[in-house]
Every structure is written in C-alpha cells, then in structure tokens.
Amino acid sequence: MTSMTQLRKAALALPEVEEGNHFGLQSFLVHGRGFVSVTSDGQVQLRLSPEQVAETRLRVGGEPIVRADRTIGLKIPLAKINGQQLNELVRQAWRHQAPRKLVAALDAAYAGDVAGSDLPRTIPAPARRALLAAGIRTLAQVAEHSRAELLALHGVGPKAIRVLEQSLSASEMAFRG
Numbered sequence: 001m002t003s004m005t006q007l008r009k010a011a012l013a014l015p016e017v018e019e020g021n022h023f024g025l026q027s028f029l030v031h032g033r034g035f036v037s038v039t040s041d042g043q044v045q046l047r048l049s050p051e052q053v054a055e056t057r058l059r060v061g062g063e064p065i066v067r068a069d070r071t072i073g074l075k076i077p078l079a080k081i082n083g084q085q086l087n088e089l090v091r092q093a094w095r096h097q098a099p100r101k102l103v104a105a106l107d108a109a110y111a112g113d114v115a116g117s118d119l120p121r122t123i124p125a126p127a128r129r130a131l132l133a134a135g136i137r138t139l140a141q142v143a144e145h146s147r148a149e150l151l152a153l154h155g156v157g158p159k160a161i162r163v164l165e166q167s168l169s170a171s172e173m174a175f176r177g
Contacts, residue, residue, distance in 0.1 A: 002079070002081050006083055007078065007086060014030065014098075014106070015106055026038045030099075036090055042079060043078070045074075046076070046092070050071040116138065119137065119164075124155075127156045127157065130153040130154060131150075139164075139171055145175065147165075
C-alpha cells in the first residue's frame, strides 16, 4: 500500500516537475503537461501510451482512461500499488509526457556517460543525476549557481555541496553569491 506522500516524492524526484491542480485534481506536470494525478477517491491517473496501458494492466490491474475513443492512460487505486510499482509507473508516465530532449538528458545522467563532464566522481550518484538532468555538466556550470539553487534540486544534499565546493576551490572557482 502506498500513500500520497510516496507518490509526491516519486514525481518530484524527476526533472522539471511541478505540482499543481488540473481540473480539480492534484497533479504533477512536466513542461506544462500532466503525467500523473490523483482523484478525490484515491485513484492514481497515469498518462501512458495504449501499449503501456495494456502491459501495465496485466501486471498491476487498473482501468484504462479513454477520451474520444482513445486510450490515454490508466487509473489505479493508490492503495493497491506497492512502492516499487508506483515509482516505475510514475517514471513511465513522466517519460511519456516529457520532452524527448529532457528524457535523453535523464537517460544520459542515469547511464553516467555524459561527454565533457568534469563533475567530481565522488559526489553521490543521486546528486550527479540531478545535476546532469538539470543540464549542469561542468564545474564551470556549477559555479554559475548558488548553493541554495543546487540544494533545491532533488538529490543534491549537503555532502554533494561539500564535494563540489572542494572541487571548485581546487579549480580556483566558487559558487555564485
């Protein structure tokens, strides 16, 4: 059984996600496009392709969301999804709605193979992914941001800031402001 808190955490962990209201539903959007919402009776609505809906229904159940005779997503009771399934479904819905360039940036960040990156290898993996997904690939780009701006990225914590600060100092740079 999962909760709204877990759903919020899974959605906000993805790049460029905003929380809002869409047609009265609590929603999560990427670049203005909704990818997951929750109804007042606890149903999670995920924007997925018809193929993803068919495959997901076989694994976790749920009901298709149909608009104008077209399957646009899947509705599942939040209480019936385990945390691991929820995380996977939220990522799938995000990938379905996010701009392709943003999806590619996240894929590269997870693969860790971003050409031209001089970010220190000692920063924690979640921080590295968050920085790369935000388009920050070099120490010079890190120096264009304040500590507070970087800490606002989901995955960047105090340890990452310490490691980045040491690397910036060694390169005779510093955080902005």
